[in-house]
Amino acid sequence: MDNLAQIFTQQDELIAPVGAYQNEYEAIKALHSLSEEKRQSLQDLTRKLLGDLDEPHDRKAIADRSQMWRKRGNSLFRSSAKEFGPDAEAERVLGACRLYTKAVLDAEDVKDVLCLAFANRGIALQEYGYYQEAYDDCANALEFGYPRRLQHKVIIRQAHCAAKLKRTEQLTEHIACLEKLQLNEIFRHQLEDLKHNLEMLRGQSSSEKSEEEQEKTDPIQEIVCQAGRSGRHMISKEAIPQGKIIFREQATCFVPLEQRLICQQCACSLMCAPIPCPMCRQRVVYCSRECRERHKSIHRFECAAYRKDLLKMVGVSHLALRMVLSYMPSMLPQLQECASSAEMWSTLMTLTTGADKEDEQTQQYLQSLRMISHLDKAPQAELVYHMLCANLLQVYLKECTDFFDQFQTTSASVEDWHLIVAALILRSAGQLLVNGHVGDALLPVNLEANEFGLLQPEMWQKPRHLQLGQLHNLSQTEPLTAINLPYLSICNHACAPSIRTKFDGCTAVCYSAVDIEAGDEIFNCYTMDYKKSMLRQRSQPLRQVYKFDCSCAKCTRTDPDQDYLKFHRYRCENENCRREFVPEPLPHQTNLNWWLQSPDAAEASVCCPVCKKTQVFAWFNDFMCLIDSCGEAKARRELYKAFDGVDKYLVAHHILKRKLAEALIEPCFAEMDEGCVLDDVDYENLMRIVETQLEGTAAQSGGNSMEYISQMTYLWDLWALSKCKRSEQQLQEMKGKLEYLAAEHREIFENYYNDFIVQQCK
Numbered sequence: 001m002d003n004l005a006q007i008f009t010q011q012d013e014l015i016a017p018v019g020a021y022q023n024e025y026e027a028i029k030a031l032h033s034l035s036e037e038k039r040q041s042l043q044d045l046t047r048k049l050l051g052d053l054d055e056p057h058d059r060k061a062i063a064d065r066s067q068m069w070r071k072r073g074n075s076l077f078r079s080s081a082k083e084f085g086p087d088a089e090a091e092r093v094l095g096a097c098r099l100y101t102k103a104v105l106d107a108e109d110v111k112d113v114l115c116l117a118f119a120n121r122g123i124a125l126q127e128y129g130y131y132q133e134a135y136d137d138c139a140n141a142l143e144f145g146y147p148r149r150l151q152h153k154v155i156i157r158q159a160h161c162a163a164k165l166k167r168t169e170q171l172t173e174h175i176a177c178l179e180k181l182q183l184n185e186i187f188r189h190q191l192e193d194l195k196h197n198l199e200m201l202r203g204q205s206s207s208e209k210s211e212e213e214q215e216k217t218d219p220i221q222e223i224v225c226q227a228g229r230s231g232r233h234m235i236s237k238e239a240i241p242q243g244k245i246i247f248r249e250q251a252t253c254f255v256p257l258e259q260r261l262i263c264q265q266c267a268c269s270l271m272c273a274p275i276p277c278p279m280c281r282q283r284v285v286y287c288s289r290e291c292r293e294r295h296k297s298i299h300r301f302e303c304a305a306y307r308k309d310l311l312k313m314v315g316v317s318h319l320a321l322r323m324v325l326s327y328m329p330s331m332l333p334q335l336q337e338c339a340s341s342a343e344m345w346s347t348l349m350t351l352t353t354g355a356d357k358e359d360e361q362t363q364q365y366l367q368s369l370r371m372i373s374h375l376d377k378a379p380q381a382e383l384v385y386h387m388l389c390a391n392l393l394q395v396y397l398k399e400c401t402d403f404f405d406q407f408q409t410t411s412a413s414v415e416d417w418h419l420i421v422a423a424l425i426l427r428s429a430g431q432l433l434v435n436g437h438v439g440d441a442l443l444p445v446n447l448e449a450n451e452f453g454l455l456q457p458e459m460w461q462k463p464r465h466l467q468l469g470q471l472h473n474l475s476q477t478e479p480l481t482a483i484n485l486p487y488l489s490i491c492n493h494a495c496a497p498s499i500r501t502k503f504d505g506c507t508a509v510c511y512s513a514v515d516i517e518a519g520d521e522i523f524n525c526y527t528m529d530y531k532k533s534m535l536r537q538r539s540q541p542l543r544q545v546y547k548f549d550c551s552c553a554k555c556t557r558t559d560p561d562q563d564y565l566k567f568h569r570y571r572c573e574n575e576n577c578r579r580e581f582v583p584e585p586l587p588h589q590t591n592l593n594w595w596l597q598s599p600d601a602a603e604a605s606v607c608c609p610v611c612k613k614t615q616v617f618a619w620f621n622d623f624m625c626l627i628d629s630c631g632e633a634k635a636r637r638e639l640y641k642a643f644d645g646v647d648k649y650l651v652a653h654h655i656l657k658r659k660l661a662e663a664l665i666e667p668c669f670a671e672m673d674e675g676c677v678l679d680d681v682d683y684e685n686l687m688r689i690v691e692t693q694l695e696g697t698a699a700q701s702g703g704n705s706m707e708y709i710s711q712m713t714y715l716w717d718l719w720a721l722s723k724c725k726r727s728e729q730q731l732q733e734m735k736g737k738l739e740y741l742a743a744e745h746r747e748i749f750e751n752y753y754n755d756f757i758v759q760q761c762k
């Protein structure tokens with residue numbers, strides 16, 4: 001990163017002063033119109049940076065590391081099941097899959113080692129029951145050069161997996177291939193079995209359901225284009241009751257955030273057999289060969305950048321680059337005949353003036369071109385940073401890929417295309433600053449960046465079925481993707497939003513969060529909402545990033561913080577006072593969470609406005625000190641009592657009460673994970689505490705929020721672990737929350753419900 005900062009500083013000096021901003025095209029043209037000498041220096045610096053990013057590649061060390069993991073995998077996989085006991089058989093097989101995955105990732109592009117890692121992982125995956133993934137690994141092993149004399153073993157395994165998956169076409173193909181090979185007695189027998197299997201499958205009437213057609217219904221919302229203060233917006237055409245899906249939007253473009261390895265094509269986060277691009281230094285993975293195939297048209301232009309680890313340096317411009325790579329095939333026909341960059345830009349800008357129509361929902365490139373940008377209002381330094389990022393990525397495409405070859409038959413020159421591509425990257429980056437979204441998902445708690453959720457042996461009993469008491473380990477909410485959703489972006493902001501968005505891979509599903517009247521505007525919330533933030537806390541990013549002062553109903557009422565303050569009500573510690581109060585915020589204070597501040601901070605002191613006594617909060621310190629001993633039954637009993645005792649000082653759904661619940665529940669479960677045995681008294685108390693926590697979360701964040709579902713995992717574990725009767729209504733209510741989960745998580749929650757909760761709670 002320092003490297004980038006240094007180069008950008010030198011480049012900044014070369015291009016200064018940057019004239020008044022007109023648009024993205026003119027801004028990039030200014031870079032291209034520098035004196036020959038300056039232009040040369042600018043591009044030399046970019047090339048130097050790109051060159052410096054190449055990392056040494058020690059193939060021998062890579063091969064050795066991969067072999068080491070594979071051998072470890074082999075020794076675990078071959079160890080006697082007795083060593084583990086019947087219940088922990090999964091630990092042996094899944095543990096081996098995990099080690100083989102390390103071997104796959106570490107092999108990088110050393111193909112003779114990589115193919116062996118894939119082949120071995122395929123065996124373990126098949127034994128565990130992940131047949132699709134095992135099938136893919138066989139294909140991977142063959143693709144990367146599995147030794148010819150042993151290939152029949154891999155093909156026969158592939159055929160077994162195809163049979164399990166009831167894929168007659170693939171099974172027929174593999175049988176035909178095997179019939180041409182010289183097989184020994186054992187394999188010939190297996191081949192006969194497979195043929196028998198195929199006949200049976202053909203005999204069965206095809207019960208496989210074809211992909212359900214997505215229901216096509218008329219939209220219940222429309223876009224209004226309006227020149228005015230808040231620009232385009234969305235309104236409802238009819239009354240929409242709370243909890244209804246208003247629309248779904250599947251993103252064409254997203255990028256994984258930070259270092260988390262998720263599928264680059266479908267954004268799934270729970271993988272058991274990640275397939276890496278061998279050229280990208282373990283930075284790009286897919287959940288299947290199909291996803292890898294579908295992402296090829298983008299990845300061929302990003303591969304070298306991942307290899308150099310360039311993309312994490314450019315922030316939002318990575319997603320901007322991906323937008324340009326994804327939308328170029330749609331834009332190209334319109335630009336083919338343009339003779340100059342100026343003509344191309346003007347053609348593109350003409351497209352942006354058209355009105356959005358519902359039937360354009362699939363034309364994401366047009367919707368994206370029309371997104372608003374506030375680059376014209378950006379401080380100079382910010383503008384220059386984004387210009388240099390766009391320039392860097394354009395030079396990268398030119399120097400390290402064959403991206404510009406596709407324009408050879410167009411009327412404009414390649415230099416014109418350099419300019420247009422950089423201008424489009426800059427435009428997309430500016431748009432994303434105010435229109436980009438962040439997709440989140442549940443992940444296993446404390447999962448290392450290079451680990452995978454479905455490969456944690458201590459969590460799983462069989463494919464996608466958790467072990468008893470393990471649901472809470474799937475409760476970490478994490479931002480996973482930066483995602484372009486141009487349709488959702490049409491929604492303006494209000495601090496009391498009318499929608500709640502669920503992220504399901506790269507699809508956003510928007511539910512109505514309240515009852516919406518016909519003709520009402522449909523609002524999203526870009527920051528923390530009115531119950532979770534004070535006006536001054538949320539108005540800052542709205543002004544700085546989105547360039548407006550919020551005038552929504554919540555911000556403009558006489559007491560704009562009243563809903564936030566409901567979660568910060570105290571009863572005075574002074575026995576002679578005992579009045580209920582909310583603290584008076586200091587002039588620059590943006591929240592009232594004194595427990596997160598250092599004790600000396602001015603904000604950390606809370607004073608009763610009636611008797612003026614500074615609250616000591618001795619009970620808080622006592623509580624936190626006791627938590628360290630929550631492995632002991634006696635300390636836990638004291639903690640349960642202390643938790644009830646805080647009602648003396650914290651009123652109603654005080655947010656601190658929920659924080660105390662969290663501070664108590666999480667370590668108790670961690671103790672349990674470490675083998676500490678809890679009894680019925682523990683379960684009863686913990687259930688009561690989680691229920692209190694959930695009530696508060698429902699009141700502040702909503703009963704369908706990710707926060708609620710994440711906390712609910714603890715309650716489900718407690719229900720599953722203890723024999724407690726629950727009414728049918730209670731069970732159905734909780735199960736209803738699963739609607740708000742991504743499909744990959746929903747399946748796991750449903751399995752858990754059926755495996756453990758149904759029997760325990762009825």
Ligand SMILES: C[S@@+](CC[C@H](N)C(=O)[O-])C[C@H]1O[C@@H](n2cnc3c(N)ncnc32)[C@H](O)[C@@H]1O
Nearest residue numbers: 230231232372434435489490491492493546548
């Ligand atoms: C994601 S876009 C929303 C769609 C936008 N109105 C358009 O015309 O494309 C965000 C931008 O819309 C405008 N905006 C959104 N909510 C607003 C509000 N409540 N008041 C004023 N402007 C708003 C701001 O310019 C903001 O940066």
